[in-house]
Amino acid sequence: MAEVKTTLQDIDLSGKPGKAVAFAGQLDETNVDTEAKKIYALIDEMATPNLLLDLEGLTYMNSKSIGYLTDWYSRTAAKNGKIVIARPKPNILDILKVVGITQIIPIFETIDEAKLALSAAPAAA
């Protein structure tokens, strides 16, 4: 059975509160529903959810976990929040590209770049 560890951490985004969510291990059919609930709870409890998903420790993600990414994106956007991805391994970036997630969620090579993107004011409607 695949193992994954999800760690949540408060981050400061130039005065705005945010959360860093670090995944380590593998996200697959056996564990992704359980892990997803933690992120939904986070989005629900934050007034304006600004989430930095740190994927440095993630070695595998299946299509369902990618589906959750898009749903988290929609839910954060609905609350005027943002979601960005940082430090995906090459195989994770490869699968995010093939399903088109890179057209939806910004991806950064470093935590600092990801924080900077989250800190920026939202684009005018």
Place this chain on the structure above:
Amino acid sequence: MIPTDPFMASSVVSKTNAMTEAPIKIMITIPTNGYFLSGLRDFTMNLVRNMTGFSEQWAFRFQSVIDELVNNAIEFGSAPGQDVKITFLSQKGKSIEIFVEDTGTGSQKKTAEQMVKWVEEHRHINPMQITSIRGRGLSSIVANWTDVLEFKNSPAGGLIVHVVKYLEKGEQL
């Protein structure tokens, strides 16, 4: 070694086998339980990396291909307590083939005709228009990372999914 199943007899490996190096053929049967997916991915990674001539990148990609195909078989095609059969065929330096066969006992079993229609309807959808959690495995991942994706109804009542990836069209050794 020529496959005895008629669908597998049509495989790329069986057609090209006569005058070339013997292909690798490995058959695995697992219970309908996601618990085994992680081990199956590890096996696939090692097989592709060490025995097929495909690159590291394709080893990772085939981890996803096998994971998505077998998970679909568990979720839709084979009832709890039944099996899923997986067959790997590889002509080193030329191709990788995978057959995944369910038993057709699942409560949401699909026919080959339904699967062909589903893939055709979904494989060119703009990713920004997909709003559901599911629906990317077969039509995005498997369809994009294989050269052949076909379906057949098995004589036993299940579904056989057959994928092929040719090295010539993909990656360097």
